[in-house]
Amino acid sequence: MTEHLDDSTQQFAPLFGANNAVSGTVADSVDAAASDSIQGDEMRRRRIWPWVVIACLLVALGAACGGGVWFFQDHVLPGTTLWGNSVTGKTEQELFEDLKGVIFLNPMHTSEEDGRPKYLPADEYLSGNVREKLAIAKRSAELHPEDYGENVRALEAVQPVDLTASEISVRLGATWLTLEIIEEFMFELFSTPRYCQWNIHVHYAQYTGEWNVEGKSYDRSNVKAYNTYGTGRVNGYKIMEETLNLRDVRIFDYIEDGNGMKTALLNKKETAIAQGKQELIKQAFADWIWSDPERREQLTKLYNEKFNSIRPASMTAAT
Secondary structure: OHHHHHHHHHHHHHHHOHHHHHHHHHHHHHHHHHHHHHHHHHHHHHHHHHHHHHHHHHHHHHHHHHHHHHHHHHHOOOOOEEOOEEOOOOOHHHHHHHOEOOEEEOOOOOOOOOOOOOEEEHHHHOOEEHHHHHHHHHHHHHHOHHHHHHHHHHHHHOOOOOOOHHHOOOOOOOOOOOHHHHHHHHHHHHOOOHHHHOOOEEEEEOOOOEEEEEOOOOOOOOHHHHHHOOOOOOOHHHHHHHHHOOOOOOOEEEEEOOOOOEEEEEOHHHHHHHHHHHHHHHHHHHHHOOOOHHHHHHHHHHHHHHHOOEEOHHHOOOO
């Protein structure tokens, strides 16, 4: 081997010298080895790469299937069908019958395109505004008692206990009171003549939260409005308006200076008299509001519907 190498180097010695010939041969050997190593790495990558692709596809497929099952279980009757095939051996209706009380048919679901789930779990359905849900369930049960009868029974069992009139605090100006109630009180308190009632009305602006009594000056000959519950400076209708807006009545005198500029000056005496009338109106309302049994029932029902209808989900248990 050594002799053969020496002969090879001797052939290139005239051109490059002996040392260069040896160096070139060694370099060629190194390049060949490196080339073999690169080719080996490339082959290994080619063998591993398809398995990496397959693994990624399996992970993606598993996630898609898991998400599909999650959606199916959360938004459709759990375990009924999967890709059109039964996974329990029971029909959807049979499973629904088995799970009544654990799940409820959603009355708000009208079609597959409305975006609402067809079934709801008990902890979700039997919480929130359960009074409103009960009203909807009763309407649905009138048409389909076999489907929504259980809804009505379950919702009736979780209704909040109604507050009584003695537990409800209401003042003149409460925005949940109807306009009819306010007008009824005002006309009864001032004994407003029937012909005047056509021109005097109470309004409430939702956007500004402001109450307004229209036609405050129309009933000029009313003794109660201008004497008993009013003064010579401000009548009872205006005091009523200020009370509805939760403002204390104030009477101002306006003094004009030499330049024609007017300055408002609080008239303490007239203000005190007017505020005394305001207190009379407030007390009259407190005595009046619960005095009639029919009105008391109407207002307690209205109050409970508006402010005593929410049932926290944490309190809910499957029935």
